[in-house]
Each structure stands twice: as C-alpha cells, then as structure tokens.
Ligand code: SF4
C-alpha cells in the first residue's frame with residue numbers, strides 16, 4: 667500500500683452564529699504517501715490548520731472520509747480509534763502556548779506515555795531521558811519547567827512529546843513559524859533526521875512556499891478552504907499552474923537572481939471573509955486572470971499534467 671493516508675471529500679464547517687457558517691475545509695481530497703513529507707501552504711484563514719487537526723482526530727469532520735493505513739478512521743471508535751490516534755501526532759506552532767507552564771518537562775513529554783499506559787516507574791523515566799536525548803536535550807532537563815527553555819528548545823520538547831508514543835504520521839502545524847530564523851534550520855534538520863530514524867511521514871503546514879520548498883516531496887496550496895494546486899515540489903516552483911500559486915511564488919525573494927525571472931504579481935484586495943466566500947472560484951476577487959465563467963462556476967479539481975492537479979478555468 668503506497669498511501670499511508672487518504673482524505674476523501676473532507677469538509678469541516680463551523681457554525682459560528684445562527685445562519686453564519688465558516689467552511690474552513692470544503693471538499694478536500696488528498697493522499698499522503700508512506701514516508702513522504704507533504705507540504706501544505708496557505709494564508710491564515712485558508713483552513714490548513716483545521717485540515718491538519720481534523721486528520722489527526724482533534725476535530726470531527728463535518729463530512730468526508732479519512733483513511734489511515736487502509737482503515738476508515740471516521741468510522742472507528744473505542745480501542746480501534748485510540749490505536750489509530752496514537753499513530754497520528756501533532757506538533758503545534760507555538761511551543762509556548764502548547765506546553766503547560768506548570769508541568770515539568772518530563773511529565774509533558776510523558777503525557778502520551780501515561781495516557782496510553784505504555785511505561786511506568788523506571789522504564790517511564792528511562793524513556794523520557796531517551797526522548798530528550800533524541801531531540802538534542804539532556805536528561806536533567808526533565809525536571810525543569812517550560813519557561814526555563816528557549817523557543818527552539820521548547821519546540822524540541824513538543825517534538826519529543828509527539829514522538830513518545832512512537833507515531834508513524836505527524837502533522838507539524840507551522841512548527842518553525844514562531845521561531846527565530848537562526849533556529850528554524852536547526853528544528854527542520856532535527857525533523858528530517860527523525861523522519862529517517864523513526865520512519866515518519868509528515869504533513870508539514872506553513873504559511874509560505876519558501877518554508878516548505880526544501881523539505882517537501884509534494885506540496886498542496888490552500889485558499890479559503892479549498893485546495894488550489896497540488897504537485898511535486900519541483901513542479902510547483904518551476905511550473906506553477908494556478909494564478910494564486912504564481913502570485914505566492916512571485917513574492918519569494920530569489921536566492922539566485924539569474925533563475926527564471928518572474929515579475930512580482932501583486933494580488934488585488936484583501937482575502938474575502940471566510941463567512942462569505944465569492945461565488946464560483948473563491949480566488950476570483952483577487953485573480954489577475956479572472957473571467958466571466960469564474961464567477962458563475964466553481965472550477966473542477968483536475969489533473970492537468972502528470973500528477974499535477976489544480977482547480978482553475980484556465981485549464
Ligand atoms: Fe483566476 Fe478564474 Fe482560475 Fe479562479 S478559475 S484562478 S478566477 S482564472
């Protein structure tokens with residue numbers, strides 16, 4: 667089986683008031699291959715975190731299916747659901763907010779170990795020490811509190827906590843966005859090492875394409891709850907099809923100025939309110955190529971080139 671995870675027509679809607687619904691994830695289908703890093707990119711409000719949280723079971727989907735390792739997770743309950751949830755862990759954006767300030771680091775890391783009753787006593791302690799070392803920290807850090815650590819170290823603690831239950835699939839929800847640029851590469855390197863040593867598969871969420879370029883095998887681009895484009899990482903950068911992706915790419919400063927020259931595309935206006943997305947193509951109010959049909963008909967999600975998908979009436 668090639669795919670570790672398949673998401674079919676997934677929807678996650680929030681009713682925020684009577685008659686006001688936010689379609690945070692609106693009919694998304696993606697598959698993630700065993701051992702790959704799938705980069706998921708979008709502005710804030712695009713629904714990328716909601717998609718990640720729904721996949722790992724922190725939220726129930728409004729509709730659609732999540733197939734993990736051949737099992738329909740959306741239909742599981744009891745022990746079977748617990749077993750699957752244990753294999754899927756999440757690392758959060760803000761290690762400050764996601765670590766309980768009143769708990770010692772060792773107990774934070776052991777949250778999953780305790781919840782699933784994996785180890786007790788000396789074995790539990792040994793496991794905590796091993797996890798600390800695996801993420802580049804030291805056993806004596808176990809008895810300290812989160813505030814005694816730097817941002818980068820706190821993210822290492824968050825990673826150790828996720829690893830404690832030996833997951834196979836990790837959603838990393840903007841794991842480096844809150845960190846100093848100088849620390850970002852260290853955390854990325856650690857995640858890549860762990861991916862190899864632990865045999866992990868990642869859904870790596872970020873708000874810009876530059877952040878996921880080097881680590882992703884494939885990339886998906888979201889806008890207002892919809893997937894706009896999906897392809898392997900190289901194609902996304904050399905041959906972006908969707909006008910939104912083209913605009914995002916044009917905003918990345920070029921590391922190599924002689925690389926293909928691309929004019930900066932400035933998007934019109936602000937993102938529309940997610941409570942009232944435009945008719946037809948949700949990107950049309952900001953799209954430099956918008957046509958009449960774009961307001962009338964939602965573009966279909968289709969494979970325009972080999973394994974290169976997009977939803978746009980230009981294709
Ligand atoms: Fe632009 Fe139309 Fe394509 Fe939407 S469908 S991205 S509005 S050209």
Ligand code: MG
Pocket residue numbers: 714715840
């Ligand atoms: Mg987010």
